[in-house]
Amino acid sequence: MSTIPGQVRLSWQDPVTGEQRTPLLTCPIAFGREFARMPAELNNQRVARIVLNSSQVSRYHTLIEWVQGHIRITDQNSSNGTWVNGVLQSSCNVSNGDLLKIGPYEITLMFTLDGTGLPTAEASEQSIIQVPEPDSPVPAEPVAAPANVLPPAFQAHQVVVQDLYATRLSVEEIDYLAVGAGLGSFIWVDFLRIFGAAPQQIRALGIEDRPYARYQRLCLNSQIPPHERLRSNSDSCPDNIWGWPGYALREAWQEFNKGKLNPALQYLWQVFAEPTFAQTYTPRAGNVFASIDREAIRIGWPQIYRFGRVRAIRQTNDGRYAIAYSPGRKQTAFVIARHVHLATGYPVLQFLPDLKAYREQTRDFKSVVNAYEDHNHVYETLERQGGTVVLRGRGIVASRIIQRIHEARHRNPNISILHLMRSPKPKGNRFRKAQRPVDNHFEFQPFNWPKACWGGTLREELEQATPDQRTNLLADWGGTTTADRQDWKVIVQQGLDQGWYQITFGEVTRVVPNTQSRPTTYIQEKGPRGEIKLEADFIIDATGLDSKVKASPLLNDLVTHYNLPLNPAGRLAVANDFELLEMRNQNGRMYGAGAITFGGPYAAVDSFLGLQYTALRAVDGLVTARAPNLRRLNGIGSFWQWLRWAQNQTP
Amino acid sequence: MTPTLLGRWQTRILLMETVGLVITLLFGGGFLGNPEGSVYFWLLQYIIVFGLGWDYLYIQIQNFRWDQDWPAALQWLAAIWEAIFIVLLVEVLGIELPLIPASDWQLGWFIVHYGFVWVGVFIASQSLMRLMFPRWRFRGGQWL
Numbered sequence: 001m002s003t004i005p006g007q008v009r010l011s012w013q014d015p016v017t018g019e020q021r022t023p024l025l026t027c028p029i030a031f032g033r034e035f036a037r038m039p040a041e042l043n044n045q046r047v048a049r050i051v052l053n054s055s056q057v058s059r060y061h062t063l064i065e066w067v068q069g070h071i072r073i074t075d076q077n078s079s080n081g082t083w084v085n086g087v088l089q090s091s092c093n094v095s096n097g098d099l100l101k102i103g104p105y106e107i108t109l110m111f112t113l114d115g116t117g118l119p120t121a122e123a124s125e126q127s128i129i130q131v132p133e134p135d136s137p138v139p140a141e142p143v144a145a146p147a148n149v150l151p152p153a154f155q156a157h158q159v160v161v162q163d164l165y166a167t168r169l170s171v172e173e174i175d176y177l178a179v180g181a182g183l184g185s186f187i188w189v190d191f192l193r194i195f196g197a198a199p200q201q202i203r204a205l206g207i208e209d210r211p212y213a214r215y216q217r218l219c220l221n222s223q224i225p226p227h228e229r230l231r232s233n234s235d236s237c238p239d240n241i242w243g244w245p246g247y248a249l250r251e252a253w254q255e256f257n258k259g260k261l262n263p264a265l266q267y268l269w270q271v272f273a274e275p276t277f278a279q280t281y282t283p284r285a286g287n288v289f290a291s292i293d294r295e296a297i298r299i300g301w302p303q304i305y306r307f308g309r310v311r312a313i314r315q316t317n318d319g320r321y322a323i324a325y326s327p328g329r330k331q332t333a334f335v336i337a338r339h340v341h342l343a344t345g346y347p348v349l350q351f352l353p354d355l356k357a358y359r360e361q362t363r364d365f366k367s368v369v370n371a372y373e374d375h376n377h378v379y380e381t382l383e384r385q386g387g388t389v390v391l392r393g394r395g396i397v398a399s400r401i402i403q404r405i406h407e408a409r410h411r412n413p414n415i416s417i418l419h420l421m422r423s424p425k426p427k428g429n430r431f432r433k434a435q436r437p438v439d440n441h442f443e444f445q446p447f448n449w450p451k452a453c454w455g456g457t458l459r460e461e462l463e464q465a466t467p468d469q470r471t472n473l474l475a476d477w478g479g480t481t482t483a484d485r486q487d488w489k490v491i492v493q494q495g496l497d498q499g500w501y502q503i504t505f506g507e508v509t510r511v512v513p514n515t516q517s518r519p520t521t522y523i524q525e526k527g528p529r530g531e532i533k534l535e536a537d538f539i540i541d542a543t544g545l546d547s548k549v550k551a552s553p554l555l556n557d558l559v560t561h562y563n564l565p566l567n568p569a570g571r572l573a574v575a576n577d578f579e580l581l582e583m584r585n586q587n588g589r590m591y592g593a594g595a596i597t598f599g600g601p602y603a604a605v606d607s608f609l610g611l612q613y614t615a616l617r618a619v620d621g622l623v624t625a626r627a628p629n630l631r632r633l634n635g636i637g638s639f640w641q642w643l644r645w646a647q648n649q650t651p
Numbered sequence: 652m653t654p655t656l657l658g659r660w661q662t663r664i665l666l667m668e669t670v671g672l673v674i675t676l677l678f679g680g681g682f683l684g685n686p687e688g689s690v691y692f693w694l695l696q697y698i699i700v701f702g703l704g705w706d707y708l709y710i711q712i713q714n715f716r717w718d719q720d721w722p723a724a725l726q727w728l729a730a731i732w733e734a735i736f737i738v739l740l741v742e743v744l745g746i747e748l749p750l751i752p753a754s755d756w757q758l759g760w761f762i763v764h765y766g767f768v769w770v771g772v773f774i775a776s777q778s779l780m781r782l783m784f785p786r787w788r789f790r791g792g793q794w795l
């Protein structure tokens with residue numbers, strides 16, 4: 001690809017959504033928080049204006065220009081400065097591969113002075129793969145509009161209920177419908193039951209009967225076996241709406257009953273002193289699943305759940321919603337519900353564009369894998385033959401993979417890891433008076449958001465903010481972090497000291513097979529070394545999941561059909577109680593939960609505790625709307641329901 | 652815990668004036684063989700009123716913490732400090748607080764009373780509050 005002088009390929013990871021951005025722009029290029037504050041033209045040249053959302057970014061922060069054969073960066077008197085390769089600069093020339101840091105944004109600059117041979121890597125919207133699913137009699141929706149396979153009655157803006165009966169397909173009428181039947185659905189149903197709804201008033205449609213099935217599969221793939229600990233705190237209990245007793249107390253009690261006093265006391269100390277004086281307690285995956293099984297039986301989940309792949313959702317002409325789904329191969333059935341809850345989870349997995357391209361070109365799905373896919377063959381092969389792994393991404397999943405490879409090294413010491421990071425991380429994100437800690441280029445935080453996002457000062461602040469301010473706050477609090485676990489820190493330090501674990505910084509320009517068909521990564525290092533080459537047996541992409549609603553055929557159809565607004569992160573726009581206001585239909589209400597609502601009033605939507613918060617707000621909203629059989633739960637009534645929980649009696 | 656200022660105030664007032672009050676009334680009746688009197692009741696009110704001010708300080712400190720949280724361990728340290736503050740006022744600075752005549756003040760019994768009230772309030776905040784007020788933990792300690 002040939003380019004003209006003054007063209008720069010910028011590359012950064014969005015701190016809010018984790019997406020890769022790689023625009024190719026012509027100088028001058030301006031960066032700032034407010035589009036209108038940046039100049040539209042300089043010296044009769046159009047300015048490419050890039051808006052960076054963060055309170056650490058000034059309204060007009062930095063300018064990149066093409067001056068006398070050089071690319072020059074000039075800070076525009078910003079409050080927090082412009083950093084080039086970790087050095088504060090007011091104005092300087094930059095070279096290819098240099099790293100520009102503006103607030104939480106780390107932007108790699110790639111260009112050639114004569115304008116030729118610029119790296120072509122461009123992140124595409126399509127750089128995604130499907131979330132792994134179990135073998136199912138009903139395949140996933142075709143990417144084409146699913147409405148095609150539906151009866152004409154379903155094309156209407158508001159479906160006429162009699163028309164559905166006229167199709168002679170199965171029609172069921174119900175008060176409450178949960179779409180997805182995963183953890184978000186389960187938690188909403190748990191609240192409904194405890195607030196007074198009966199099992200026969202509720203239906204949950206999904207493709208797996210255990211509510212944690214998909215979550216568990218993603219955990220196992222990303223190397224969290226049942227005895228390993230998750231990343232949520234003791235009182236994030238999907239089986240208990242009060243969060244008491246938390247998992248720490250329960251685990252301490254189990255250990256105590258086995259006569260093991262030391263671990264029991266340790267868990268109690270952890271929840272007492274975390275995170276300041278002790279490592280944060282997190283529950284074992286197996287214990288969480290077992291507790292959900294118990295609660296599922298208690299609230300009658302087996303009666304509530306139905307197998308079905310949901311195809312489309314419409315309003316009805318009588319103030320309800322019609323849902324078309326496939327209960328089996330080539331079958332269609334309908335549910336008509338007064339109130340609907342959408343919790344369909346991540347539609348797709350994000351895959352690094354260069355890796356996706358490698359797989360498509362080579363059809364080799366074994367050596368280049370996504371951490372959320374089943375990739376046990378990688379560890380099995382390594383344990384048998386030894387080898388080198390290139391690891392991409394530095395979040396919690398990367399930590400788990402390092403731990404897994406550390407274990408594999410006990411069987412075969414000839415295994416090494418090249419951890420490829422885009423840029424060094426000398427300092428953590430800053431927000432007002434506080435800063436996030438960093439060690440060995442890993443940024444630490446007990447959970448995926450600062451704790452106060454769940455129920456403290458930060459939750460309140462985000463809820464009260466405008467949509468623009470929300471994006472700023474999310475950028476300040478977001479970014480990739482891992483948990484501050486002592487065992488992980490020791491493994492990383494040992495690996496660095498012994499040389500089997502190495503960190504390399506650079507921007508990947510391409511990944512191609514070498515003569516022995518092993519994946520070879522070419523990276524652009526800054527400075528004179530230029531391009532270097534990393535050969536490996538496997539590449540593991542641990543960079544993340546994605547939840548843009550457009551990637552889900554079901555949600556995409558809903559958004560298009562009703563012209564629903566999306567929030568700035570490209571997810572469903574919801575009110576503070578998670579209602580999709582535009583879908584309100586007389587008394588009928590529709591709510592969203594989980595990753596599909598990220599970017600709105602609440603940061604931690606994709607977590608157990610966040611799903612409980614969301615469900616509580618939504619069910620409170622339904623109580624206000626006088627939904628059938630629900631009453632507000634508080635005080636003695638709440639305590640009474642807890643006693644029933646404690647005795648394992650139906651709500 | 653991740654309290655907000657309003658949440659701190661509401662929780663402090665509620666728990667002190669319920670759980671704390673019951674314990675205080677027992678002390679007022681001399682249930683541990685302590686001298687009877689209204690002094691415990693007034694001390695409780697002082698603990699609450701000073702506490703409202705301390706809560707403001709704690710919220711400022713929270714802003715320096717990345718997670719803006721307040722672990723149980725810090726709750727205890729704060730509680731110990733609040734007791735020391737009252738002892739400093741009375742014992743070291745010799746200030747006679749209105750409604751607390753010097754003759755009724757006894758350091759030993761103050762510590763015992765304060766200890767009982769605080770442990771009672773702490774246990775209730777860790778358990779009963781959550782069970783009676785399911786929204787409390789999401790609203791930084793606001794129960795109203």
Ligand SMILES: Cc1cc2nc3c(=O)[nH]c(=O)nc-3n(C[C@H](O)[C@H](O)[C@H](O)COP(=O)(O)OP(=O)(O)OC[C@H]3O[C@@H](n4cnc5c(N)ncnc54)[C@H](O)[C@@H]3O)c2cc1C
Binds near residue numbers: 608
């Ligand atoms: C590896 C991993 C670890 C995590 N660890 C933690 C943790 O430690 N602590 C924590 O609090 N959070 C954690 N999370 C985040 C979060 O709690 C989980 O992702 C949780 O499963 C989200 O619930 P959900 O209901 O939004 O999605 P899911 O549980 O995935 O449920 C969505 C369901 O909808 C179904 N579905 C989608 N489309 C359709 C359709 N058209 N028709 C029928 N069914 C459909 C799917 O099959 C799926 O079963 C983790 C997430 C991951 C991926």
